[in-house]
Amino acid sequence: MPTSGDLRFFALDSGRDFGQLVAQSLGIDLSPHEEREFEDGEHKARPLTNVRGKDVFVVQSLHGDPHRSVNDKLMRLLLFIGTLVDASAARVTAVLPYLCYARKEQKTQPRDPIATRYVAGLFEAVGTDRVVALDVHNLAAFQNAFRCRTDHLEANPLFVRHFASQLQGEDVVVVSPDAGGVKRAERFRRGISAALGRDASLAFMEKHRAGGVMRGGAIVGEVAGKSAVIIDDLISTGSTMLHAAKVCREQGARAVHAAATHGVFSSKAEAVLADPALAQIVVTNSIPPFRLSPALVQSKLVILDIAPLIASAIAAIHDDGSITALLEP
Structure with missing residues (x-):
């Protein structure tokens, strides 16, 4: 599926293998970026290509693994999105095959947190324009938690x-x-x-x-x-x-x-x-x-493999196409 030259597609290091699968389905290369670790546990990531005026997509599945916790992946993604916004990207879309904290979308006991809404606020705070997620736990809660644009994909x-x-x-x-x-x-x-x-x-x-x-x-x-x-x-x-x-x-x-x-x-x-x-x-x-x-x-x-579905969604959003058509068997 050919895409125009104003699209940039990133995958952070912890999700690079999946990002490569999506990039192959898109028929493009992953956009280059750099990640650095500091001795005190802090980190930074920055794009190594011009994103000014570009339509930028970042894919990251927000699950814990033996190398990165859920919170670490979330923080790294948020900081990278903020960096892209500050670098004058025209639009930044977070593509989340798995959205963390989506199971805690309502109060089931007194003084419970509503974690889905808090996570939505974090994405909005760094300037995320759109969030694409796959089969969230509660679709209505997901749609109501975010004030930025959202798209929901289904397997x-x-x-x-x-x-x-x-x-x-x-x-x-x-x-x-x-x-x-x-x-x-x-x-x-x-x-x-x-x-x-x-x-x-x-x-x-x-x-x-x-x-x-x-x-x-x-x-x-x-x-x-x-x-x-x-x-x-x-x-x-x-x-x-x-x-x-x-x-x-x-x-x-x-x-x-x-x-x-x-x-x-x-x-x-x-x-x-x-x-x-x-x-x-x-x-x-x-x-x-x-x-x-x-x-x-x-x-x-x-x-x-959901990589072709994710790639089709990215192409549809970039080209102002239909997401609904992707949900039909």
Whole structure:
């Protein structure tokens, strides 16, 4: 997808590998930049090419890894965006395959923080013109938190294409692991139904949490004799997915597949995801599965590449095209 010469595309060092994939899909090179570390733990980054009057995009997935914490990545990105603004970029767009702190978007207890809104304020404070994010935890909260322009991308078309090829001839039920995810599951159900040429059904789990511990477990909908696809925005410990998978199997599902955009895979996810109740786990490369063993990744995990989707979104924004068209399977 050719782009005009006034586009600049950066990826900070911690996300350079993913940035290279996006750049390849765009048909351009990553714009050069420099990052320096100081002995006291401070750092700086600056572009090594002219950005004055340019349409600038910076991609950074805001997840922690063994080398950089979430907070470190966020701070580095904010400072770099501020530097680009001060260097007279015409527009700076932050492209965030994974947006940190998006799960804390409301007060669930007295005096709770609303972290999503605070993070939005930080991006606005350094002069970010637009934020592009992929499958945030709560879309309404994301859209309401930011006063700058936002675009929301979905991995749903990737999941539809993957499972349409895997489940030909199967009777499919799409399962939301909780009532709050029913809209997401319904979008996937419509897509997979169209792709398969027959209607998939919909079910959801009742789920309650008390003190961080999940309780409840009744399933609403028919899963017996069907191939179930449990779909969510992310997998952290994996306990929600596994609980839903076990209930589906107990209710007579033939096989249970799990799909989530973001594979956080924290805590005890390795043992949970290895459970035979889950036949397959499908995620995207918004977060590399560095917390899982290579054996589990090889045997059970399918990783879908979102770089072409990100590249298409960048090209559409740069050329004043449609983002909505990218959300269709």
